[in-house]
Amino acid sequence: MSAESSCRRNHLNYELQAVIGEGAYGKVYKARDLDGRFVALKKMNLFSNEDGVPFSVIREVGILKKLEFFEHPNIVRLFDVSIFQSGREIQLVLVFEHVDQDLSTFLSKVPEPGLPVEKIKDLMEQLLRGIDFLHTNHVIHRDLKPENILINSKGQIKVADFGLARLYSFHMALTPVVVTLWYRAPEVLLCSSYETSVDMWSIGCIFAELYQRKPLICGYSDISQLQKMFDLLGLPEEAEWPQEAPIPYSAFTRNSARGIEDVPSGIDNEGKDLLLKCFCFDPKRRISALEALAHPYFKMVTGEYSILSQHFVQNSTKTEEANVNTA
Numbered sequence: 001m002s003a004e005s006s007c008r009r010n011h012l013n014y015e016l017q018a019v020i021g022e023g024a025y026g027k028v029y030k031a032r033d034l035d036g037r038f039v040a041l042k043k044m045n046l047f048s049n050e051d052g053v054p055f056s057v058i059r060e061v062g063i064l065k066k067l068e069f070f071e072h073p074n075i076v077r078l079f080d081v082s083i084f085q086s087g088r089e090i091q092l093v094l095v096f097e098h099v100d101q102d103l104s105t106f107l108s109k110v111p112e113p114g115l116p117v118e119k120i121k122d123l124m125e126q127l128l129r130g131i132d133f134l135h136t137n138h139v140i141h142r143d144l145k146p147e148n149i150l151i152n153s154k155g156q157i158k159v160a161d162f163g164l165a166r167l168y169s170f171h172m173a174l175t176p177v178v179v180t181l182w183y184r185a186p187e188v189l190l191c192s193s194y195e196t197s198v199d200m201w202s203i204g205c206i207f208a209e210l211y212q213r214k215p216l217i218c219g220y221s222d223i224s225q226l227q228k229m230f231d232l233l234g235l236p237e238e239a240e241w242p243q244e245a246p247i248p249y250s251a252f253t254r255n256s257a258r259g260i261e262d263v264p265s266g267i268d269n270e271g272k273d274l275l276l277k278c279f280c281f282d283p284k285r286r287i288s289a290l291e292a293l294a295h296p297y298f299k300m301v302t303g304e305y306s307i308l309s310q311h312f313v314q315n316s317t318k319t320e321e322a323n324v325n326t327a
Contacts, residue, residue, distance in 0.1 A: 038098040046090040074130030076160040099150035120210045126157035132289035135196045142178040144202035192242035197283035204278025211264035236281040270297040
């Protein structure tokens, strides 16, 4: 049975337009509701165990419903949740607001010489407001990367994809394999305990990527990622090394760190200071989202979604349309 006929059978009243994403459990579609509004429809095909729907899915939906109550402007909106079951097969449908593109796609379209500094500040401020909201509500995202951050035609940031998110409380055991490798904090790579500060390391990686339009630290394994991290930022002191780490401190050599003086290029001294505070090896000393919002780097930002932001995004969209028409 086709996806379209499945939707009609389940009385969801959405007309599917196109597949815009695919994951382990199912697909994400661009769809239109009865009022003509576009939405993102995430269909998850599951098989229940003796206890019903897998707990990981219940947790994701629970977090999304908790966040939806506040309608934060920098968190993607969840409009509806529907569950349909046939025997052991379960179809879970999540209906989100539709946002034009993710940050990775947006950055790939940015022409030389790159984003204006004020645009980067605006995007970072919005992202930090969204993450501060999550952390204030005891939610760790655990998979922040440009593909999971949406940006609409007005330049508004929306944090999305809460498949790895979970509610946080102190002294709890957390899954060690989280966060896409290139955005993974050192404590996660070293299988140490972690908390909300893992998101701030990922934000540091995204911050650098806004300047250089490509990932900053690109390893191919946990050890490779750590080595590239230390080559850039320097090897921490042995006293800071987690005692429970499966990789010994002696596995790494103290090379001369490249530093971030020219990586990423174009960043000013206040930006470098903020970036280094995101990249603090000790998670207890790493800057929080709330502290980052008060950093001097943002002193020139005016308004949550600046006129400059809207102008830049709209011009980028027009440029893309012109390229398509002349292709």
